[in-house]
Amino acid sequence: MLSLSRERGTLVSNPLVRKLNRFVPLGDAEIAALESLSRNPKTHPAGHDLIREGAKPEYVFLLMKGWAYRYKSLPSGRRQIMAYLIPGDLCDIHIFLFDEMDHSIGLLSAAEVVAIPAAQMLEVMNRFPKIERALWWATLVDEATLREWLLNVGQRNAYEKLSHLFCEMAVRMEAVGLIDHDGSFSLPLTQAELADTTGLTSVHVNRTLQRMRRDKLIEIGQQRLMILDRAGLRESGGFNPNYLHVEKKASQASTGAALSA
Amino acid sequence: MLSLSRERGTLVSNPLVRKLNRFVPLGDAEIAALESLSRNPKTHPAGHDLIREGAKPEYVFLLMKGWAYRYKSLPSGRRQIMAYLIPGDLCDIHIFLFDEMDHSIGLLSAAEVVAIPAAQMLEVMNRFPKIERALWWATLVDEATLREWLLNVGQRNAYEKLSHLFCEMAVRMEAVGLIDHDGSFSLPLTQAELADTTGLTSVHVNRTLQRMRRDKLIEIGQQRLMILDRAGLRESGGFNPNYLHVEKKASQASTGAALSA
DNA sequence: CGCAAGTTTGACGCTGCTCAATCACTGTGG
DNA sequence: CCACAGTGATTGAGCAGCGTCAAACTTGCG
Numbered sequence: 001m002l003s004l005s006r007e008r009g010t011l012v013s014n015p016l017v018r019k020l021n022r023f024v025p026l027g028d029a030e031i032a033a034l035e036s037l038s039r040n041p042k043t044h045p046a047g048h049d050l051i052r053e054g055a056k057p058e059y060v061f062l063l064m065k066g067w068a069y070r071y072k073s074l075p076s077g078r079r080q081i082m083a084y085l086i087p088g089d090l091c092d093i094h095i096f097l098f099d100e101m102d103h104s105i106g107l108l109s110a111a112e113v114v115a116i117p118a119a120q121m122l123e124v125m126n127r128f129p130k131i132e133r134a135l136w137w138a139t140l141v142d143e144a145t146l147r148e149w150l151l152n153v154g155q156r157n158a159y160e161k162l163s164h165l166f167c168e169m170a171v172r173m174e175a176v177g178l179i180d181h182d183g184s185f186s187l188p189l190t191q192a193e194l195a196d197t198t199g200l201t202s203v204h205v206n207r208t209l210q211r212m213r214r215d216k217l218i219e220i221g222q223q224r225l226m227i228l229d230r231a232g233l234r235e236s237g238g239f240n241p242n243y244l245h246v247e248k249k250a251s252q253a254s255t256g257a258a259l260s261a
Numbered sequence: 262m263l264s265l266s267r268e269r270g271t272l273v274s275n276p277l278v279r280k281l282n283r284f285v286p287l288g289d290a291e292i293a294a295l296e297s298l299s300r301n302p303k304t305h306p307a308g309h310d311l312i313r314e315g316a317k318p319e320y321v322f323l324l325m326k327g328w329a330y331r332y333k334s335l336p337s338g339r340r341q342i343m344a345y346l347i348p349g350d351l352c353d354i355h356i357f358l359f360d361e362m363d364h365s366i367g368l369l370s371a372a373e374v375v376a377i378p379a380a381q382m383l384e385v386m387n388r389f390p391k392i393e394r395a396l397w398w399a400t401l402v403d404e405a406t407l408r409e410w411l412l413n414v415g416q417r418n419a420y421e422k423l424s425h426l427f428c429e430m431a432v433r434m435e436a437v438g439l440i441d442h443d444g445s446f447s448l449p450l451t452q453a454e455l456a457d458t459t460g461l462t463s464v465h466v467n468r469t470l471q472r473m474r475r476d477k478l479i480e481i482g483q484q485r486l487m488i489l490d491r492a493g494l495r496e497s498g499g500f501n502p503n504y505l506h507v508e509k510k511a512s513q514a515s516t517g518a519a520l521s522a
Numbered sequence: 523c524g525c526a527a528g529t530t531t532g533a534c535g536c537t538g539c540t541c542a543a544t545c546a547c548t549g550t551g552g
Numbered sequence: 553c554c555a556c557a558g559t560g561a562t563t564g565a566g567c568a569g570c571g572t573c574a575a576a577c578t579t580g581c582g
Contacts, residue, residue: 072412074499080412092404094397102405102504136355143353144363146407151333151341154414154460158538190560199415204538206562221561238335243363419570451528465570467530482529483579523582530577537571545562552555 014038015088015176016062020134022175022246030128037124038062041112046188050105050113057101059115061091066111067188071196072103081197083146084108084169088176092142093121093135109188137245144243153199156238158208161198163237166218168244170227175246184219184226275299276349276437277323281395283436283507291389298385299323302373307449311366311374318362320376322352327372328449332457333364342458344407345369345430349437353403354382354396370449398506405504414460417499419469422459424498427479429505431488436507445480445487 017034020026026034041064044050050061050068061068068085082103085091091105096118107113125132145168152164173185191209195202212218217233219226227233278295281287287295302325305311311322311329322329329346343364346352352366357379368374386393406429413425434446452470453463461469473479478494480487488494 070408072408074412074416076499078416080415082408082411092401094401097394097398097401098506100503102506103408133358137358140353140355140358143404143407146404146411147331147333147343147364150343150407150411150414151335153411154341155335155339191562192560201539202561203540203563207538210562238337242361245359245363452530453528462571463529464531464572468570471530526579526581528577528579531575533573535570535572537569539568540566542565543563545560547560548558550556550558552553 015064015086016090018176019088020131020138023137024130024134026130026134030131033124033128033131037116037120038064038114041065041114043110043112044107046107046109046111048107050107051101052104053101055101056099057095059117060093060095060121061105062114062116063087063089064112064114066113067108067186068105068111068113069108069193070103070105079196080199081193082149083142084197086169086172086176087178090135090138093125093139108193109186141243141245144245148243158198158200158204159211160237161200162194162205162208162212163217163233164239165194165197165237166225166227167230167234167237167239167241169225170230171241171244171246175244182226184224186223187220187225188223276325276347277351279437280349281392281399284398285391285395287391287395291392294385294389294392298377298381299325299375302326302375304371304373305368307368307370307372309368311368312362313365314362316362317360318356320378321354321356321382322366323375323377324348324350325373325375327374328369328447329366329372329374330369330454331364331366340457341460342454343410344403345458347430347433347437348439351396351399354386354400369454370447402504402506405506409504419459419461419465420472421498422461423455423466423469423473424478424494425500426455426458426498427486427488428491428495428498428500428502430486431491432502432505432507436505443487445485447484448481448486449484 014031014035016038017026017031020034021031041062046066051057053072063085065087068089069081070083070085071079071081073079085105095101125135148164148168152161156164169187170179170185173179179185189197190202191205192202194200195205198205200208209218209220213220215232215236217227217229217236219228233239275292275296277299278287278292281295282292302323307327312318314333324346326348329350330342331344331346332340332342334340346366356362386396409425409429413422417425430448431440431446434440440446450458451463452466455461456463456466459466470479470481474481476493476497478488478490478497480489494500
């Protein structure tokens with residue numbers, strides 16, 4: 001089903017390896033190190049919070065299976081979802097520098113998560129410059145994504161917001177090999193969660209999704225999304241995947257080499 | 262005027278030193294290194310773009326004087342401002358890993374800017390672990406700020422958005438010693454720019470500012486802002502400065518030490 | 523003095539919100 | 553096998569926050 005999952009046996013089945021490998025070609029030693037990092041994931045049920053706002057961060061979380069999300073709540077009960085984490089995603093690798101989380105991370109589905117102690121994370125980065133470089137790249141992509149979300153929430157209308165979000169998730173799922181043979185992919189989000197992501201209400205999300213279905217852009221339901229008209233969806237969301245830095249490689253130039261030195 | 266600017270002569274007048282020093286107490290060697298980094302700033306006029314979306318990033322920019330901002334434009338002409346940079350701020354220290362900028366950086370006022378070559382940046386970080394740690398901290402704060410902006414733009418109403426933004430800018434200006442003796446500070450933003458920051462229109466920003474003046478929260482005009490009722494402003498914006506990690510220090514615990522090792 | 527940029531004001535209307543009810547689906551226990 | 557409950561999706565009616573368009577006013581500046 002997952003078209004690449006059989007190349008090189010278990011190697012490519014590790015979503016972290018798969019993700020980082022897109023950017024910096026990794027050697028066997030690096031791959032082994034990453035696989036050893038991701039050993040012993042723990043399974044958590046949907047709805048569980050990995051860490052809450054106010055808590056002291058001591059681990060870097062690596063998601064192996066399932067979906068998670070960052071969010072922040074307001075006293076009024078409103079909340080904003082600030083990122084989705086999918087398999088292969090790692091939380092900010094230096095988050096433990098702070099003594100207190102300023103947001104929470106929850107699980108949208110049952111998930112397998114590795115909690116990597118800060119010291120171990122640093123050790124791997126010191127030992128493998130290529131991994132360090134790839135992790136910085138991943139961090140920069142996270143930040144770029146956040147900026148794009150700000151643009152999305154601040155400047156686009158409901159139809160554009162949802163189109164854009166779906167395009168982004170499709171590219172990201174594809175990058176870790178989680179698109180199904182029929183082109184659909186898992187999207188374990190309720191309409192209320194889509195609303196908290198885009199700054200809309202669930203009622204308005206519902207009506208907008210109906211328009212998108214009527215316009216033959218997508219099929220959505222049962223925790224799955226199928227994009228029927230990729231070009232149309234990209235156009236209606238003004239989607240340009242450049243900020244994900246995934247469809248073309250980043251620079252291999254001298255500045256990159258300097259980091260490895 | 263700037264209350265601390267006379268302590269230790271020129272030392273504390275360097276806004277980068279002042280900022281980083283809040284987090285990691287720096288020694289003389291570190292301070293000297295930072296001062297040498299910030300030598301030879303170049304003066305640019307207001308309105309100039311330091312770098313544009315699509316260009317190849319090769320320098321890290323350090324702002325010594327004046328205001329800058331990150332932004333992203335849409336074909337429709339709408340645009341979103343994603344961050345303000347004030348003296349002492351440094352762009353993402355690893356941005357040169359990408360081969361193409363995904364946003365632009367412009368100047369809001371005449372400004373003094375140092376363009377630090379990537380290699381030099383890396384060298385300083387390698388040589389001074391304390392500086393490296395402090396820079397990571399600054400990067401994490403930038404990210405946290407971005408998340409808070411997303412919350413602001415996505416979930417709050419016009420009055421709350423502007424209140425929150427003003428509270429944040431006041432804290433940041435204070436942290437680099439740029440609050441005037443009368444409690445006001447420079448805010449070189451037009452109402453149109455406030456609109457592009459908050460996802461509103463300039464007309465609505467105008468009407469909202471008038472309400473805030475009527476409510477005796479602020480005085481604003483002539484490129485300056487004076488907060489008349491700090492508690493009231495914080496309350497109306499739901500402002501909690503925790504995400505700026507500036508009013509209390511971050512952890513000095515073992516994980517922090519590990520990075521310096 | 524006179525432009526240019528920015529601010530302010532007015533009238534009007536749409537996008538998206540609120541409240542509230544109903545429907546659909548899924549899993550559960552009897 | 554079905555009634556039931558809970559969660560999420562859908563629908564409707566009414567409304568308001570904020571947007572649009574356009575004009576007038578104010579301020580800084582050459």
